[in-house]
Amino acid sequence: DTGVSQDPRHKITKRGQNVTFRCDPISEHNRLYWYRQTLGQGPEFLTYFQNEAQLEKSRLLSDRFSAERPKGSFSTLEIQRTEQGDSAMYLCASSSYVMGELFFGEGSRLTVL
Amino acid sequence: KNQVEQSPQSLIILEGKNCTLQCNYTVSPFSNLRWYKQDTGRGPVSLTIMTFSENTKSNGRYTATLDADTKQSSLHITASQLSDSASYICVVSAETGANNLFFGTGTRLTVIP
Numbered sequence: 001d002t003g004v005s006q007d008p009r010h011k012i013t014k015r016g017q018n019v020t021f022r023c024d025p026i027s028e029h030n031r032l033y034w035y036r037q038t039l040g041q042g043p044e045f046l047t048y049f050q051n052e053a054q055l056e057k058s059r060l061l062s063d064r065f066s067a068e069r070p071k072g073s074f075s076t077l078e079i080q081r082t083e084q085g086d087s088a089m090y091l092c093a094s095s096s097y098v099m100g101e102l103f104f105g106e107g108s109r110l111t112v113l
Numbered sequence: 114k115n116q117v118e119q120s121p122q123s124l125i126i127l128e129g130k131n132c133t134l135q136c137n138y139t140v141s142p143f144s145n146l147r148w149y150k151q152d153t154g155r156g157p158v159s160l161t162i163m164t165f166s167e168n169t170k171s172n173g174r175y176t177a178t179l180d181a182d183t184k185q186s187s188l189h190i191t192a193s194q195l196s197d198s199a200s201y202i203c204v205v206s207a208e209t210g211a212n213n214l215f216f217g218t219g220t221r222l223t224v225i226p
Binding site for chain 2 (some may be wrong): 006043045091101106107
Protein backbone atom coordinates (compact mmCIF):
# COMPACT_ATOMS: atom_id res chain seq x y z
CA ASP A 1 0.00 0.00 0.00
CA THR A 2 1.52 3.32 -1.03
CA GLY A 3 -0.95 5.63 0.71
CA VAL A 4 -0.45 7.80 3.78
CA SER A 5 -0.03 5.68 6.88
CA GLN A 6 -0.44 6.73 10.49
CA ASP A 7 0.50 4.99 13.69
CA PRO A 8 -0.98 4.21 16.12
CA ARG A 9 -4.58 4.17 14.95
CA HIS A 10 -5.84 4.40 18.49
CA LYS A 11 -4.23 5.66 21.68
CA ILE A 12 -5.75 5.81 25.14
CA THR A 13 -3.72 7.65 27.74
CA LYS A 14 -4.09 9.22 31.13
CA ARG A 15 -4.11 12.98 31.58
CA GLY A 16 -0.61 14.32 31.99
CA GLN A 17 1.11 11.65 29.90
CA ASN A 18 2.98 12.33 26.67
CA VAL A 19 1.93 10.79 23.37
CA THR A 20 3.57 10.67 19.95
CA PHE A 21 1.96 9.99 16.59
CA ARG A 22 3.80 9.08 13.41
CA CYS A 23 2.87 9.79 9.81
CA ASP A 24 4.47 8.29 6.73
CA PRO A 25 3.37 10.28 3.67
CA ILE A 26 3.28 9.10 0.08
CA SER A 27 6.95 8.82 -0.81
CA GLU A 28 7.16 11.44 -3.56
CA HIS A 29 5.07 14.02 -1.70
CA ASN A 30 7.03 16.93 -0.27
CA ARG A 31 4.12 18.61 1.51
CA LEU A 32 2.79 17.20 4.76
CA TYR A 33 -0.05 18.51 6.90
CA TRP A 34 -1.37 17.71 10.36
CA TYR A 35 -5.01 18.31 11.23
CA ARG A 36 -7.12 17.75 14.32
CA GLN A 37 -10.74 16.66 14.02
CA THR A 38 -13.33 16.45 16.78
CA LEU A 39 -16.68 14.72 16.49
CA GLY A 40 -19.05 16.36 14.05
CA GLN A 41 -16.50 18.93 12.91
CA GLY A 42 -14.30 19.32 9.87
CA PRO A 43 -10.53 18.96 10.20
CA GLU A 44 -8.71 21.92 11.79
CA PHE A 45 -5.28 22.85 10.53
CA LEU A 46 -2.41 22.32 12.98
CA THR A 47 0.82 22.59 11.02
CA TYR A 48 2.41 22.19 7.60
CA PHE A 49 5.80 21.02 6.32
CA GLN A 50 7.41 21.50 2.96
CA ASN A 51 10.16 18.91 2.92
CA GLU A 52 11.78 19.19 6.37
CA ALA A 53 10.82 22.83 6.93
CA GLN A 54 7.86 23.57 9.19
CA LEU A 55 6.36 26.56 7.37
CA GLU A 56 3.24 27.32 9.36
CA LYS A 57 1.72 26.52 12.72
CA SER A 58 -1.82 27.14 13.89
CA ARG A 59 -2.52 28.97 17.14
CA LEU A 60 -4.20 25.68 18.11
CA LEU A 61 -0.70 24.24 18.39
CA SER A 62 0.11 25.23 21.96
CA ASP A 63 3.58 24.86 23.46
CA ARG A 64 2.59 21.34 24.51
CA PHE A 65 2.49 20.31 20.86
CA SER A 66 5.55 19.79 18.71
CA ALA A 67 5.91 18.39 15.22
CA GLU A 68 8.97 17.34 13.31
CA ARG A 69 9.78 16.01 9.88
CA PRO A 70 13.43 14.98 9.90
CA LYS A 71 14.96 14.60 6.45
CA GLY A 72 11.66 15.50 4.87
CA SER A 73 10.30 11.98 5.12
CA PHE A 74 8.07 10.77 7.94
CA SER A 75 6.68 13.18 10.52
CA THR A 76 5.90 12.95 14.22
CA LEU A 77 3.42 14.91 16.30
CA GLU A 78 4.07 14.89 20.03
CA ILE A 79 1.67 16.09 22.68
CA GLN A 80 3.15 16.64 26.12
CA ARG A 81 1.19 16.69 29.37
CA THR A 82 -2.01 15.65 27.63
CA GLU A 83 -5.33 17.17 28.68
CA GLN A 84 -8.84 15.82 28.19
CA GLY A 85 -9.43 18.53 25.59
CA ASP A 86 -6.74 16.93 23.43
CA SER A 87 -9.04 13.98 22.77
CA ALA A 88 -9.61 14.01 19.02
CA MET A 89 -8.69 12.37 15.74
CA TYR A 90 -5.30 13.53 14.48
CA LEU A 91 -5.13 13.37 10.69
CA CYS A 92 -2.04 13.54 8.52
CA ALA A 93 -2.21 14.41 4.83
CA SER A 94 0.32 14.82 2.05
CA SER A 95 0.42 16.33 -1.42
CA SER A 96 2.96 16.69 -4.19
CA TYR A 97 2.45 20.40 -4.85
CA VAL A 98 0.66 23.29 -3.21
CA MET A 99 -2.60 23.00 -5.14
CA GLY A 100 -2.40 19.25 -5.60
CA GLU A 101 -4.79 16.64 -4.38
CA LEU A 102 -4.52 16.03 -0.66
CA PHE A 103 -4.26 12.42 0.43
CA PHE A 104 -5.25 11.70 4.02
CA GLY A 105 -4.17 8.91 6.32
CA GLU A 106 -6.66 6.93 8.38
CA GLY A 107 -5.97 9.08 11.42
CA SER A 108 -4.83 8.48 14.97
CA ARG A 109 -7.62 8.66 17.51
CA LEU A 110 -6.51 9.93 20.90
CA THR A 111 -8.57 9.46 24.05
CA VAL A 112 -7.32 11.20 27.19
CA LEU A 113 -8.86 9.88 30.40
CA LYS B 114 -13.20 36.08 6.51
CA ASN B 115 -12.63 32.80 4.65
CA GLN B 116 -15.45 30.42 5.52
CA VAL B 117 -17.10 27.29 4.16
CA GLU B 118 -20.65 26.43 5.18
CA GLN B 119 -22.41 23.18 4.39
CA SER B 120 -26.04 22.19 4.52
CA PRO B 121 -27.86 20.26 5.66
CA GLN B 122 -25.91 19.25 8.74
CA SER B 123 -27.37 15.74 8.48
CA LEU B 124 -29.59 13.84 6.07
CA ILE B 125 -31.35 10.49 6.10
CA ILE B 126 -32.53 8.98 2.81
CA LEU B 127 -33.85 5.64 1.59
CA GLU B 128 -31.57 3.37 -0.40
CA GLY B 129 -31.93 4.02 -4.11
CA LYS B 130 -32.98 7.63 -3.72
CA ASN B 131 -31.03 10.67 -4.90
CA CYS B 132 -29.83 13.53 -2.72
CA THR B 133 -28.04 16.84 -3.02
CA LEU B 134 -25.63 18.39 -0.54
CA GLN B 135 -24.83 22.09 -0.53
CA CYS B 136 -21.66 24.09 0.07
CA ASN B 137 -21.39 27.89 0.21
CA TYR B 138 -18.05 29.61 0.58
CA THR B 139 -16.49 33.03 0.98
CA VAL B 140 -12.88 31.99 0.32
CA SER B 141 -10.88 34.46 -1.73
CA PRO B 142 -8.90 34.39 -3.92
CA PHE B 143 -10.47 31.12 -4.99
CA SER B 144 -8.32 28.33 -6.37
CA ASN B 145 -10.31 25.11 -6.29
CA LEU B 146 -13.09 23.29 -4.49
CA ARG B 147 -12.91 19.71 -3.33
CA TRP B 148 -15.44 17.24 -2.01
CA TYR B 149 -14.29 14.49 0.33
CA LYS B 150 -16.09 11.44 1.68
CA GLN B 151 -15.24 10.44 5.23
CA ASP B 152 -16.42 7.13 6.65
CA THR B 153 -16.79 7.00 10.43
CA GLY B 154 -13.40 6.62 12.09
CA ARG B 155 -11.49 6.86 8.81
CA GLY B 156 -9.59 9.56 6.95
CA PRO B 157 -11.28 11.65 4.22
CA VAL B 158 -11.08 10.37 0.66
CA SER B 159 -11.20 12.73 -2.31
CA LEU B 160 -14.24 12.55 -4.60
CA THR B 161 -13.71 15.54 -6.91
CA ILE B 162 -11.57 18.63 -7.38
CA MET B 163 -13.02 21.54 -9.36
CA THR B 164 -11.25 24.66 -10.57
CA PHE B 165 -12.75 28.04 -11.40
CA SER B 166 -13.50 27.12 -15.02
CA GLU B 167 -15.25 23.82 -14.27
CA ASN B 168 -19.01 23.81 -13.74
CA THR B 169 -19.60 20.09 -13.38
CA LYS B 170 -17.49 17.07 -12.58
CA SER B 171 -18.62 13.49 -12.11
CA ASN B 172 -17.13 10.53 -10.31
CA GLY B 173 -19.41 7.54 -10.79
CA ARG B 174 -22.68 8.24 -8.98
CA TYR B 175 -21.29 11.48 -7.55
CA THR B 176 -21.70 14.71 -9.51
CA ALA B 177 -20.33 18.00 -8.22
CA THR B 178 -21.34 21.39 -9.56
CA LEU B 179 -19.67 24.73 -9.04
CA ASP B 180 -21.02 28.24 -9.52
CA ALA B 181 -18.02 30.49 -8.95
CA ASP B 182 -20.15 33.63 -9.35
CA THR B 183 -22.48 32.81 -6.47
CA LYS B 184 -19.75 30.87 -4.64
CA GLN B 185 -21.86 27.78 -4.31
CA SER B 186 -21.25 24.11 -4.94
CA SER B 187 -23.41 21.05 -4.71
CA LEU B 188 -22.73 17.33 -4.56
CA HIS B 189 -25.44 15.16 -6.08
CA ILE B 190 -25.55 11.47 -5.25
CA THR B 191 -27.57 9.29 -7.60
CA ALA B 192 -29.19 5.96 -6.72
CA SER B 193 -27.81 5.97 -3.18
CA GLN B 194 -26.34 2.84 -1.66
CA LEU B 195 -25.88 1.84 1.97
CA SER B 196 -22.14 2.35 1.52
CA ASP B 197 -22.76 6.03 0.78
CA SER B 198 -23.45 6.54 4.49
CA ALA B 199 -20.64 8.87 5.54
CA SER B 200 -19.77 12.51 6.15
CA TYR B 201 -19.21 14.61 3.05
CA ILE B 202 -16.82 17.49 3.51
CA CYS B 203 -16.47 20.50 1.23
CA VAL B 204 -12.97 22.01 1.13
CA VAL B 205 -12.13 25.26 -0.62
CA SER B 206 -8.58 26.17 -1.51
CA ALA B 207 -7.31 29.74 -1.68
CA GLU B 208 -4.60 30.75 -4.11
CA THR B 209 -2.25 32.00 -1.46
CA GLY B 210 -0.88 30.88 1.86
CA ALA B 211 0.53 27.60 3.08
CA ASN B 212 -2.59 27.01 5.17
CA ASN B 213 -4.80 27.66 2.18
CA LEU B 214 -7.43 24.97 2.70
CA PHE B 215 -10.72 25.85 4.36
CA PHE B 216 -12.92 23.00 5.53
CA GLY B 217 -16.66 22.84 6.02
CA THR B 218 -18.05 20.93 8.98
CA GLY B 219 -19.53 18.30 6.70
CA THR B 220 -22.94 16.78 6.00
CA ARG B 221 -23.62 13.49 7.71
CA LEU B 222 -25.52 11.25 5.26
CA THR B 223 -27.28 8.10 6.42
CA VAL B 224 -28.74 5.75 3.82
CA ILE B 225 -31.30 3.33 5.22
CA PRO B 226 -32.66 0.18 3.57
